[in-house]
Amino acid sequence: MRATVVLFLLAATASANITTSYFLPNVSYGTNRLRFVASVINASSDLVTLSVDLDNDPDYSEFGIKQGNWTMGSTMFEYSTSALMYGPSISDGGYAYSLRCDIPASSAVCTVTRGPDLVRPSCRLANRTNIGIPSEERKYTQLYSFSDTDSVGVETIVRTFPGFSSRPNPEWCGTETDIRNISVPSSALVETYPQARSDFNAYQFIITAGEEKLPKATTGGAASTGSLAPTGTGGGGTGSEGAAPMKTLAPALAGLGAAVAWFL
Known part of the structure; x- marks a missing residue:
């Protein structure tokens, strides 16, 4: 098992900006104390599209969160990007990524769509041995300035992920040794x-x-x-978390680096 331990140092400051809240997968971050800044692009009767960036106080690089446009409502969330963590935006769609979650009162349904260049790494090269990823533990200390309703202190987040193991290649991978030459069927782009x-x-x-x-x-x-106190039936982010499913928002926000986790 691979565990990530995150320490949050909390500092309280007042905020005069308008605040609101939207539902996101809490397993992506390990905490609900994260704070986003955003400008409204447009809004309809039930949806709002925001240009989202990160608060200036913390070092969010450890989360791999990227700036982008998010469409959200009371029962849905959608994010799309073609920008990679370590590269420019790609206009041909090969690295396109979108995630939509419809969030009713019970179980949510999420649909992820990936460009073929993000899917091809799921094919292992014929001359390479598949090896599972061993357990790993990381510790981070983050300094935050929250609204005046947040108490000063240290928040410890424990995120546990299942270890990766090898699995057979999809049939469409064939025997091609150069994954750049593999043709990805449309059925493999959507999950x-x-x-x-x-x-x-x-x-x-x-x-x-x-x-x-x-x-x-x-x-x-x-x-x-x-300050707006988050509401909802989610388990929150303070304290310790149990095992988190691997399908989280993180690949959408982190680009190809984190998206590789989907393929292993």
């Missing part, structure tokens, strides 16, 4: 899977621009001028 409702929690978003558009939308949480 739908269930996600427990308890795996989602409300995360705080600080709206820095376009807040006048928010009244048009029914968002995941009511807008306010101070």
Whole structure:
């Protein structure tokens, strides 16, 4: 098993920005204390599209979170990107990635769509031996400045992931030794899977621009001028977590580096 331990140093500060909250998979981050900043691109009666960035205080690089446009509502979340963690945006669609989760009162249903260049690494080279990934533990210390309702202290997050082991190649991989030459069928680009409702929690978003558009939308949480306590049935992010499923939002936000976890 591979465990990740994250230590959060919390500092309290006041915020005058408009805040709201939206449901995201809490297993992606290990905590619901993360804070996002966003500007409203557009809003409808039930959806809002945000340009999302990261708060300036913490070092979010350990989470591999990327800036992007997210569409969210009270019962859905959608993210798409063509930008890689260590490369430019690719316009031909080969590295396109999108994740949509419909979040009803019970079990959620998520659909992930990947470009062929993100799917091809699932084919092992014929002359390479498959080896499982051993257990690993990492520790991080993060400094945060939260709203004045958050207490100062240290938050410890333990994230446990199942170890990886080898598995047979998909039939469409064939015997080609250069994965760049493999033709990926359309059926391999889309995957739908269930996600427990308890795996989602409300995360705080600080709206820095376009807040006048928010009244048009029914968002995941009511807008306010101070701190918004996350609501919902998710288990939260403070304290320790148990085993987390591998299909999380992290690959969408981290680019190819984290997306490899989907293929192993």
